[in-house]
Amino acid sequence: MEIRIENIIDVVKEASTLMVCSGFEVHDKGSRENLVTSSDLAVQDFLTGRLSALLPGSGFLCEEEDLNDIAGHEFIWIIDPIDGTANYARGNENCCISVALVRNGEQYMGVVYSPWRGELYWAEKGCGAYCNGKPVHVSYRSYEDGLLFTAMSTYHKDWARYCSDIIYDIYLDCNDVRRTGSAAVELCLIAAGYADLYFELRLMPWDYAAATLILTEAGGAVCSFDTGFPSLSVPSMVIAANNPSSCRRILDVVHRHLKALPY
Numbered sequence: 616m617e618i619r620i621e622n623i624i625d626v627v628k629e630a631s632t633l634m635v636c637s638g639f640e641v642h643d644k645g646s647r648e649n650l651v652t653s654s655d656l657a658v659q660d661f662l663t664g665r666l667s668a669l670l671p672g673s674g675f676l677c678e679e680e681d682l683n684d685i686a687g688h689e690f691i692w693i694i695d696p697i698d699g700t701a702n703y704a705r706g707n708e709n710c711c712i713s714v715a716l717v718r719n720g721e722q723y724m725g726v727v728y729s730p731w732r733g734e735l736y737w738a739e740k741g742c743g744a745y746c747n748g749k750p751v752h753v754s755y756r757s758y759e760d761g762l763l764f765t766a767m768s769t770y771h772k773d774w775a776r777y778c779s780d781i782i783y784d785i786y787l788d789c790n791d792v793r794r795t796g797s798a799a800v801e802l803c804l805i806a807a808g809y810a811d812l813y814f815e816l817r818l819m820p821w822d823y824a825a826a827t828l829i830l831t832e833a834g835g836a837v838c839s840f841d842t843g844f845p846s847l848s849v850p851s852m853v854i855a856a857n858n859p860s861s862c863r864r865i866l867d868v869v870h871r872h873l874k875a876l877p878y
């Protein structure tokens with residue numbers, strides 16, 4: 616069974632035509648911060664239909680509609696139909712489609728497409744990372760010169776204090792803090808050298824499965840609370856940086872504040 620990254624890119628580009636500028640419905644998923652739009656559902660339906668035709672018998676782990684069918688599959692698609700839905704719902708450009716292909720439990724291919732930013736990132740294991748056809752590489756900045764992308768545990772505000780303490784300590788030693796509202800966009804921006812450091816207390820695999828492959832293929836480093844790679848099946852802390860030593864420094868700050876994960 617052969618799959619080419621170009622096939623995935625074509626499907627993702629076609630799916631992006633469903634990210635319309637107006638006329639979509641917005642609902643919350645149990646809390647006022649956690650939104651889903653009719654476009655999220657339309658993009659996911661389109662992607663699952665077209666990608667299962669590309670790789671018959673493949674499994675899926677998708678954000679919407681509790682789609683979790685990952686047991687016993689050689690190939691698994693991990694999909695966030697729109698990462699940055701709160702931005703999308705407001706017409707803010709910082710949103711994207713994120714599609715990862717995992718083979719035998721390992722990251723294999725990843726595509727992150729932000730149509731309104733005009734950025735199409737992709738990577739294939741062992742083949743480097745690209746944006747709009749050009750190779751991308753992480754920055755060579757030091758931790759002290761680094762810009763940190765991060766978030767305050769938007770969907771679990773009861774954990775926000777852990778985040779603010781950790782972010783405060785990192786902020787004291789690095790250059791500054793940024794937040795776009797799309798984890799996948801932010802990890803890709805680090806891959807391309809526009810920022811350098813990343814911390815989020817808890818993300819879902821669909822937020823980072825594609826973008827962390829793009830980041831590591833661009834020369835970056837990624838880890839989770841236990842120093843290993845974030846899980847490709849359950850929620851994880853995500854720490855990332857332009858190099859392993861900055862990644863380790865963020866992890867050291869985390870460990871100063873947290874002896875165990877709160878989830």
Ligand code: IPD
Pocket residue numbers: 695697698699700701766769795796797798799815817818822
């Ligand atoms: C969210 C975004 C955001 C991150 C949240 C994610 P969603 O994804 O990636 O940047 O801080 O943790 O859940 O809900 O817009 O798909």
Ligand code: CA
Pocket residue numbers: 695697698699821822
């Ligand atoms: Ca997401």
Ligand code: CA
Pocket residue numbers: 655678695696697698699700
């Ligand atoms: Ca989403």
